[in-house]
Amino acid sequence: MKKDIILAGVGGQGILSIAAIIGQAALNQNLHIKQAEVHGMSQRGGDVQSNLRISAEPINSDLIALGKADAIISLEPMEALRYLPYLSKEGWIVVNSVPHINIPNYPEESALEAEFAKLPNVISFDADAVAKENGGVRTVNMVLLGAASMILGIEDTKLEEAIGDVFGRKGEAVVETNVKAFRAGREAGKKQMER
Amino acid sequence: MTDKLLLLGDQAIALGAVHSGLSGVYAYPGTPSTEITEYIQENKLARERGVRSDWCTNEKTAMEAALGMSYIGKRALVCMKHVGMNVAADAFVNSAMTGVNGGIVVVAADDPSMHSSQNEQDSRFYGKFALVPILEPSSQQEAYDMIRYGFDLSEEVGLPVLMRITTRMAHSRAVVTVGEPIAENPLHFPEAGVANWVLLPVNARRRYREIIAVQDKLEKMSETTRFNSYKKGGKKGVIACGIGYNYMMENLPADSDRTILKVSQYPLPADIIREMVEECDEVLVIEDGQPFVEEQVRGLLDCSGKIRGRLSGELPRDGELTPDNVAAALGVKEGQHFDVCSTVVPRPPALCAGCGHRDVYSVLNEVIREYPDHKVFSDIGCYTLGALPPLRAIHTCVDMGASITMAKGAADGGLFPSVAVIGDSTFTHSGITGLLDAVNSKSNVTIIISDNLTTAMTGGQDSAGTGRIEAICLGVGVEPEHVRTVVPLPKNMEEIRKVIKEEIEYNGVSVIVPRRECIQTLKRKSRK
Numbered sequence: 116m117k118k119d120i121i122l123a124g125v126g127g128q129g130i131l132s133i134a135a136i137i138g139q140a141a142l143n144q145n146l147h148i149k150q151a152e153v154h155g156m157s158q159r160g161g162d163v164q165s166n167l168r169i170s171a172e173p174i175n176s177d178l179i180a181l182g183k184a185d186a187i188i189s190l191e192p193m194e195a196l197r198y199l200p201y202l203s204k205e206g207w208i209v210v211n212s213v214p215h216i217n218i219p220n221y222p223e224e225s226a227l228e229a230e231f232a233k234l235p236n237v238i239s240f241d242a243d244a245v246a247k248e249n250g251g252v253r254t255v256n257m258v259l260l261g262a263a264s265m266i267l268g269i270e271d272t273k274l275e276e277a278i279g280d281v282f283g284r285k286g287e288a289v290v291e292t293n294v295k296a297f298r299a300g301r302e303a304g305k306k307q308m309e310r
Numbered sequence: 311m312t313d314k315l316l317l318l319g320d321q322a323i324a325l326g327a328v329h330s331g332l333s334g335v336y337a338y339p340g341t342p343s344t345e346i347t348e349y350i351q352e353n354k355l356a357r358e359r360g361v362r363s364d365w366c367t368n369e370k371t372a373m374e375a376a377l378g379m380s381y382i383g384k385r386a387l388v389c390m391k392h393v394g395m396n397v398a399a400d401a402f403v404n405s406a407m408t409g410v411n412g413g414i415v416v417v418a419a420d421d422p423s424m425h426s427s428q429n430e431q432d433s434r435f436y437g438k439f440a441l442v443p444i445l446e447p448s449s450q451q452e453a454y455d456m457i458r459y460g461f462d463l464s465e466e467v468g469l470p471v472l473m474r475i476t477t478r479m480a481h482s483r484a485v486v487t488v489g490e491p492i493a494e495n496p497l498h499f500p501e502a503g504v505a506n507w508v509l510l511p512v513n514a515r516r517r518y519r520e521i522i523a524v525q526d527k528l529e530k531m532s533e534t535t536r537f538n539s540y541k542k543g544g545k546k547g548v549i550a551c552g553i554g555y556n557y558m559m560e561n562l563p564a565d566s567d568r569t570i571l572k573v574s575q576y577p578l579p580a581d582i583i584r585e586m587v588e589e590c591d592e593v594l595v596i597e598d599g600q601p602f603v604e605e606q607v608r609g610l611l612d613c614s615g616k617i618r619g620r621l622s623g624e625l626p627r628d629g630e631l632t633p634d635n636v637a638a639a640l641g642v643k644e645g646q647h648f649d650v651c652s653t654v655v656p657r658p659p660a661l662c663a664g665c666g667h668r669d670v671y672s673v674l675n676e677v678i679r680e681y682p683d684h685k686v687f688s689d690i691g692c693y694t695l696g697a698l699p700p701l702r703a704i705h706t707c708v709d710m711g712a713s714i715t716m717a718k719g720a721a722d723g724g725l726f727p728s729v730a731v732i733g734d735s736t737f738t739h740s741g742i743t744g745l746l747d748a749v750n751s752k753s754n755v756t757i758i759i760s761d762n763l764t765t766a767m768t769g770g771q772d773s774a775g776t777g778r779i780e781a782i783c784l785g786v787g788v789e790p791e792h793v794r795t796v797v798p799l800p801k802n803m804e805e806i807r808k809v810i811k812e813e814i815e816y817n818g819v820s821v822i823v824p825r826r827e828c829i830q831t832l833k834r835k836s837r838k
Contacts, residue, residue: 181634
């Protein structure tokens, strides 16, 4: 088992919670993990990414090499495309289709859609809407994690367990809300994949 | 008891230090080092033991406090980002001169590729300069293990030990197996007496000779330490330092017969390297940061021509190591990958919506537009982002505290208006002495201390002068009628405009303190 994943988004969107949950699930299964994050100046509304590597064998590099990522999970469409050179030719993109526009020259949505259309394996859907219907707007990252869960190589029960471990401190209600969003995301992702 | 934890490199260092019987961590926040101290502040055992962990005013005060703690026999950790080493340098270099009693480990977190920094300086040069051992872990597990080793080493050789890490070690998580904590050192003084602590020339000369004399021993330790390893193989050799080792291992096939020297402890093991260079046709040096090892091994004249790396062009001269540039240096063929997507545009960081610095800059811009020759000297912090469009409000950002002194120098030379913009934490870090200079020479400067009551850029750590900014300015000698406090909110713009205008027109030192809490720390509090 070996998965290299790039998590992408804009500072403050919550990619580190996704990373923490996948990391915890991997730890619970005694897998090796390396997860490089971005802190500091780059976080202030700028683009952020995290390189997450999980493997049954020891891992050397903290960073993923060009063309080697099995998946890009992005909370926002343009940020998914920023890391395209790192995606393997057979890799998957799981992306929230709702753009985060905080710059004046954000590309046209149609231009982004055209880029995704060129790629073989894309799960793109309105994760904001799914979140609103289920756990609330702050659970968009869990919805996306749910949608990505089929390609992570980790059983969803293990991921749900990890949600409990990571959010447990905040109380049972928070855990339940996040698990609900995760499950809704998983269903949404499945539908997209079957298309 | 052993336990497996998922830890950032910074957290592994922090926990390793607590488990090594640490009595105090002394630090000023700076990316990528901040999480070390934060972890110790939250750690249960550290709290139970009362390990001292409040933030310091700057890196120099941190280094000195650690030295004081060491003199009485206890173990102290000092943490900073690489440029903090410049601030701490006087104390750091001279802590080697006096030597230590309780162990001191100084962690310098370098930031090659400048993710969050203004330069790429390599802290290993400071270690060599001060003639102390340097540790450079290649994994989070090693970081945890090396901290205890570092404290033991420091006490064994009587010198501070420098641990140098880079961003990818500091801010990358991995599973770390942790061990049993040991007790803190009791208060005790060195048997040899305390003459070493008085660096009068007569003592300093003796101490310097002692430090020089111990260098051979340090070099021998680098040959036998478990953190360095030498594997003899074929005619192609690699010296891989710190996390450079990981990028090499990522790329080398399992049956590779390269001769490999892994370096995680310095001074360099010269005898091993001599043998290696004799046996090999080519030795590639893989090191993150500046060509510290490559320069030493090849020497000025590069007689052998065998030493390859950043200086010879196999690796880029600047920027951090990546698995890709190391692959190229090792001659591994590049695999297929997608091209860069041309639709994607840069998304630079920006001041948060609702941030008080924004209001300060927009009104400052309005006032200062009337003065065509104006310059605004700024500083290190979130407010440095005021340089970017649409604000474009500042003209300099050099080093901590430089805004005030640079504004003074420019005013001395005849610039009007000469304005400084500095944050509260940066002001107490290194701005107060500059303000005293300005007051003493009655320079015509307008200093804006944009006070958000925290050290915001690094995530909201305590700021040393909170609640006392005006008192400090008055104490330094700024005239009371020219210390003005305002609240940067859109509804107060007219008042602030008037205050800025008046103080620019005043011929002397004036300080304006726009004060409003950082909206990030405010949000965090309201969530609790």
